[in-house]
Amino acid sequence: MEAIIRQEAGWILTQQLASGVVVTAYPGQPKIVPYFAHLALYGLAAWGYSPERVRAYLDWYLAHLEKPDRYGVTGTVYDYHLDGEGVESPTFSYDSSDSYAATFLTLVRRYYETSGDGGWLEHHWPELDQVAGAMLATLQRDNLTLARPDWKVKYLMDNCEVYRGLKDYAWLLAQVKGAGEAERYEALAGKVREALEAKMRVNGGYCPAIYRAGLRRRPNWKKWYPDALAQLFPLITGVLSPEEETARRIYGNFLRNYPRWYEQTTPVNFLTTLVVYAATLMEDRWRVRQYVTGLRENIIARGHPWPYHAAEAGILLLALKAYLTGGSGEG
Structure with missing residues (x-):
């Protein structure tokens, strides 16, 4: 596993351009998707690799924050196309305003925990506050966020990431600025968690989304994305602790529907490493080992064929940190 960690960390760095951005190597044309870049760098930051x-x-x-964007939100970042010469061109859109901002703040915490770079934080508080504002720009009265201003859907995955982003930003504020400024974000995180439990919890899991007029859709465990994968996000983001009965029930339901998930390590039938991270947190160490063995043989040894990309490698590093240290992979 240590050899895989070193190899994958190096491979992630090959996906980074001179500008600093991490690319998602979509077939046909690479693209800059900040959300995937954040996940890619989670692993490097958690291990303290290449902090620079x-x-x-x-x-x-932070240099690409929109002030405001096409939807009137300040602190967001668009996706970008890359041409053959590496020129970055904005798409003037993004998949979500809440998750992009939330996962960036989580990445900042991971970076600070292992680098101790308080000077960077002190220099960038104004921009970080704008990112936090973008995360909350679509917060509704029920304390759940819409994916973006023009997309009136509240996703389970997004709101779990918002909970984590609020907790991590509160932690950063407490570390550098003191408890006073952190209290607001800590309180908001608690409200998001309460809303997730009150509005999205259903028998045996969570509804993957709430649509207009409060329409809730029960999870279809046979539908991999978003339904089944979304069920693991409360575990991944700390909304649920692994010791809770609800966490054990959800992971049990996942295993009943995907008992041999650890065998899905071929390019045609690839299973996201987010499952590996959830399995590690749930102490499912045998399946994690089986998956890593298959990943080494079928993905890494074959040159990382699509759909494996930098974000998958970053979450793998996070999972292996948790596996080897017995924690969450943070710090």
């Missing part, structure tokens, strides 16, 4: 390269990406993101 992680910081280069943080600088790129």
